[in-house]
Amino acid sequence: xxxxxxxxxxxGTSCRAALADADGVMLGRGRSGASNILTDPDxxxxxxxxxARLAFEDAGLKPRLDATQAILGLAGNNVGxxxxxxxxxxxxxxxxxxxDGVIALQGAIGDEDGAIGIVGTGxxxxxxxxxxxxxxxGWGFQVSDLGSGARLGQLAxxxxxxAFDKIRPMSLLAExxxxxxxxxxxxxxxxxxxxxxGDFGRYTPKVFEFAxxxxxxxxxxxxxxxxxxxxxxxxxxxxxxxxxxxxxxGGLAPLYPPYLAERHRTRLSEPRADALTGxxxxxxxxxxxxxxxxx
Amino acid sequence: xxxxxxxxxxxGTSCRAALADADGVMLGRGRSGASNILTDPDxxxxxxxxxARLAFEDAGLKPRLDATQAILGLAGNNVGxxxxxxxxxxxxxxxxxxxDGVIALQGAIGDEDGAIGIVGTGxxxxxxxxxxxxxxxGWGFQVSDLGSGARLGQLAxxxxxxAFDKIRPMSLLAExxxxxxxxxxxxxxxxxxxxxxGDFGRYTPKVFEFAxxxxxxxxxxxxxxxxxxxxxxxxxxxxxxxxxxxxxxGGLAPLYPPYLAERHRTRLSEPRADALTGxxxxxxxxxxxxxxxxx
Numbered sequence: 001x002x003x004x005x006x007x008x009x010x011x012g013t014s015c016r017a018a019l020a021d022a023d024g025v026m027l028g029r030g031r032s033g034a035s036n037i038l039t040d041p042d043x044x045x046x047x048x049x050x051x052a053r054l055a056f057e058d059a060g061l062k063p064r065l066d067a068t069q070a071i072l073g074l075a076g077n078n079v080g081x082x083x084x085x086x087x088x089x090x091x092x093x094x095x096x097x098x099x100d101g102v103i104a105l106q107g108a109i110g111d112e113d114g115a116i117g118i119v120g121t122g123x124x125x126x127x128x129x130x131x132x133x134x135x136x137x138g139w140g141f142q143v144s145d146l147g148s149g150a151r152l153g154q155l156a157x158x159x160x161x162x163a164f165d166k167i168r169p170m171s172l173l174a175e176x177x178x179x180x181x182x183x184x185x186x187x188x189x190x191x192x193x194x195x196x197x198g199d200f201g202r203y204t205p206k207v208f209e210f211a212x213x214x215x216x217x218x219x220x221x222x223x224x225x226x227x228x229x230x231x232x233x234x235x236x237x238x239x240x241x242x243x244x245x246x247x248x249x250g251g252l253a254p255l256y257p258p259y260l261a262e263r264h265r266t267r268l269s270e271p272r273a274d275a276l277t278g279x280x281x282x283x284x285x286x287x288x289x290x291x292x293x294x295x
Numbered sequence: 296x297x298x299x300x301x302x303x304x305x306x307g308t309s310c311r312a313a314l315a316d317a318d319g320v321m322l323g324r325g326r327s328g329a330s331n332i333l334t335d336p337d338x339x340x341x342x343x344x345x346x347a348r349l350a351f352e353d354a355g356l357k358p359r360l361d362a363t364q365a366i367l368g369l370a371g372n373n374v375g376x377x378x379x380x381x382x383x384x385x386x387x388x389x390x391x392x393x394x395d396g397v398i399a400l401q402g403a404i405g406d407e408d409g410a411i412g413i414v415g416t417g418x419x420x421x422x423x424x425x426x427x428x429x430x431x432x433g434w435g436f437q438v439s440d441l442g443s444g445a446r447l448g449q450l451a452x453x454x455x456x457x458a459f460d461k462i463r464p465m466s467l468l469a470e471x472x473x474x475x476x477x478x479x480x481x482x483x484x485x486x487x488x489x490x491x492x493g494d495f496g497r498y499t500p501k502v503f504e505f506a507x508x509x510x511x512x513x514x515x516x517x518x519x520x521x522x523x524x525x526x527x528x529x530x531x532x533x534x535x536x537x538x539x540x541x542x543x544x545g546g547l548a549p550l551y552p553p554y555l556a557e558r559h560r561t562r563l564s565e566p567r568a569d570a571l572t573g574x575x576x577x578x579x580x581x582x583x584x585x586x587x588x589x590x
Contacts, residue, residue, distance in 0.1 A: 136460045139480060142487040143453045158438040165431045167530040185434060192437040235462040 003093060004064060005287065006052055007279025008072040009103060010035030010044065017051035018276045019059050019068075024284040027061070029276075030054025037074050037082045037097075045089050048072065052092075070095040071283035073103030073275060094287065100275065101126035102133055104249055107278030108271035114245030115236045116271075119229065119252040121201045123148040125236050127244075134239065137232050141197040146228025149252055153200035155221045156207050157188050163217065171217035173210040177203060208255045226259035233264045247271045298388060300582065301347055301365040302574025304398060305330030305339065312346035313571045314354050314363075319579040322356070324571075325349025332369050332377045332392075340384050343367065347387075365390040366578035368398030368570060389582065395570065396421035397428055399544055402573030403566035409540030410531045411566075414524065414547040416496045418443040420531050422539075429534065432527050436492040441523025444547055448495035450516045451502050452483050458512065466512035468505040472498060503550045521554035528559045542566045 004027075005020040015035035019027045032051040035044040049065070056063040070092040083097050105116045105126045115127040122145045124138025141150040156177055163174035164185050181187040191199070211218035236246070246267050248256065257265050273281075299322075300315040310330035314322045327346040330339040344360070351358040365387040378392050400411045400421045410422040417440045419433025436445045451472055458469035459480050476482040486494070506513035531541070541562050543551065552560050 136462065137456075139456050139484045140488065142490070143449060143483060144456050146453075146457075154438060158441075161432075161434050161439050162441075162526075165527075165530060166533065167431065167526050188438060189434045193435065195437070231457075231462050232460075235460060238461065 003067040003069060004056075005280060005283045006055065006068050006070040006092065007103070007276050007281075007283055008035075008048055008051065008070060008074070009100065009274075009276040009279055010037075010048060010051075010072060011075045011100060012036045012039075015044075015047040015051045016276050017048075017055040018280050019052075019055035019061075020280050020284065022284070022288065024280060026280070028055045028057070028059030030056075030058055035074060037086045041082055041086050044074070045086060049091055065091040066093055068092045069283060069287040071103070071279045071286060072097045073100045073279045074098075075100045096286065098282070099126075099133075099135075101135060101138075103278040103282060104275040105133075105278065106282050107273040107275045108247040108249060109245045109269075110272055110281075112245055113240060113243075114247075115240050116247045116249050117229065117233065117236070117253075118250040119147065119149075119248055119256055120250030121149045121197050123229065123232070123250075125232055127236055127239050129239050129244075136235055141200070145197075146232070147225040147256075148197070149201035149204040150197035151200075151228070152207050152221055152225045152252075153203035154192070154195075155224060156203040156217075157192055157200070159217045159221060161185055161188060169216065171210075171215050172213070173206065173215045173217045176206065176210070204252070208252075211259075222259045226256065226261075229256060230261045230264060233260075242267075245269055249275075298362040298364060299359060300575060300578045301350065301363045301387065302398070302571050302576075302578055303330075303343055303346065303365060303367040303369070304395065304569075304571040304574055305332075305343060305346075305367060306370045306395060307331045307334075310339075310342040310346045311571050312343075312350040313575050314347070314350035314356075315575050315579065317579070317583070319575060321575070323350045323352070323354030325351075325353055330369060332381045336377055336381050339369070340381060344386055360386040361388055363387045364578060364582040366398070366574045366581060367392045368395045368574045369393075370395045391581065393577070394421075394428075394430075396430060396433075398573040398577060399570040400428075400573065401577050402568040402570045403542040403544060404540045405567055405576075407540055408535060408538075409542075410535050411542045411544050412524065412528065412531070412548075413545040414442065414444075414543055414551055415545030416444045416492050418524065418527070418545075420527055422531055422534050424534050424539075431530055436495070440492075441527070442520035442551075443492070444496035444499040445492035446495075446523070447502050447516055447520045448498035449487070449490075450519060451498040451512075452487055452495070454512045454516060456480055456483060464511065466505075466510050467508070468501065468510045468512045471501060471505070499547070503547075506554075517554045521551065521556075524551060525556045525559060528555075537562075540564055 007018045009016045015032045017030040030051040032047040035047045037044045053063045108116045113128050117125045125136040127134045160174040160177040162168040163170045207218045207221050211222050302313045304311045310327045312325040325346040327342040330342045332339045348358045403411045412420045420431040422429045455469040455472040457463040458465045502513045502516050506517050
């Protein structure tokens with residue numbers, strides 16, 4: 001073998017790196033800070049390099065970035081300008097930026113056709129169909145991502161105001177949320193005006209928690225959310241057919257299944273590995289075959 | 296009689312004034328620019344004064360603001376600081392700021408108990424019950440105002456993306472909206488990220504237009520919107536009882552009735568006068584009786 005293989009899984013909060021030999025045998029791992037190539041490409045470059053060096057250190061090796069071939073799965077990869085800027089400045093012998101969804105799918109289902117649904121603060125569905133990638137939803141909180149943590153949290157605040165106004169019955173969930181805002185609906189409005197998706201998403205664990213206890217407001221919210229996920233999964237199946245594997249990933253993946261339609265629930269499988277492992281696998285294949293990975 | 300009576304109806308885009316004698320006989324009208332006391336109280340003061348002077352001119356009279364008693368129905372009246380600042384600086388002999396909803400209700404249903412639903416870019420319901428005012432909804436676009444123009448427009452963009460992703464069937468409405476964004480869903484996302492309620496509301500006329508032609512997407516959006524209005528009206532009736540009058544006001548008022556539940560549709564009545572007339576009526580009563588108006 002010649003040189004090293006590196007997988008990078010980077011996003012808005014952290015950047016993780018896994019170092020392997022040319023056969024994909026793991027040697028070490030590293031972790032650094034945010035690597036959002038859209039909002040701050042220079043910081044992303046710094047953290048990608050740092051995570052790579054830490055992976056070499058973790059393996060007990062002197063960093064040899066110039067002898068390393070990397071696949072980087074990064075959020076924001078669909079904006080050409082950012083990708084070009086970052087790719088030109090990466091310190092590796094060869095590197096390719098793909099979407100964070102593509103490495104997650106590789107990790108979860110390996111080389112097979114199938115799909116993943118990432119249900120976290122946002123929602124997006126990535127399909128591999130005869131080697132081709134497609135994504136569904138994931139357009140963001142304002143007009144998409146039905147069933148996402150952000151949308152569920154927003155619905156929780158909305159339902160709290162509906163209960164306050166006696167438009168819908170008061171419930172323990174609505175009481176609990178109202179209490180967090182000192183019983184003052186105007187504080188909810190102030191919060192919502194400036195809230196980012198992650199801010200709304202902070203109320204989502206409470207929704208699942210109260211739904212478990214049979215709270216009607218929480219169950220109504222999850223009915224809306226699960227219906228959004230169910231409909232998207234129907235669209236996924238229309239592409240993959242019944243044979244395709246399906247995994248749910250993301251923070252809400254363990255919580256959602258009981259609320260999904262049975263036709264989907266019974267077809268879910270556990271992911272076989274994480275996104276970082278997926279990135280390493282793709283890198284091994286790409287550089288062994290001397291060919292690019294489709295993103 | 297001594298002095299003049301002035302009604303002011305002010306909001307984010309304009310300020311209207313109506314001048315009357317102490318018996319409420321209309322003498323003249325004036326109109327000036329924005330008078331949002333929350334976002335720009337000094338400009339609001341300038342435009343209120345200008346509209347009042349123009350009403351005197353319209354009546355063929357020399358402005359006598361210091362001999363004028365005014366009721367001002369202004370958006371943003373629920374924030375005490377702004378009200379205090381503006382009230383202290385108004386040029387009138389006596390003046391009182393009430394909500395824009397209170398003067399609209401007075402105009403629409405007069406002195407009776409009852410309610411109005413203002414369905415425009417936002418939605419809010421104002422109830423007068425044994426002389427006491429209450430409002431329902433109206434907490435703003437992010438977590439309230441179900442069925443408002445802003446929410447309908449947002450739903451239209453959301454449905455367009457769902458159709459683009461084949462999660463729901465493509466329709467003529469979704470095609471028309473997608474065409475406005477050059478067939479590029481990313482342009483919808485860019486728009487939505489920065490859109491204010493009025494920006495979303497620009498797509499709402501199209502929703503009603505296509506619903507008239509039986510478009511399934513448009514009908515689905517209006518079903519959601521009308522259900523939000525129906526539920527709020529149920530909460531209104533729980534306060535007013537069946538005897539109370541009900542008027543819909545605002546830009547969507549002429550469009551919504553065919554989509555509302557029959558129990559509400561059959562109870563709607565036409566407003567008897569506009570908000571500015573309501574402000575004058577309240578001023579005549581307040582200053583004739585030498586007592587304040589409740590807001």
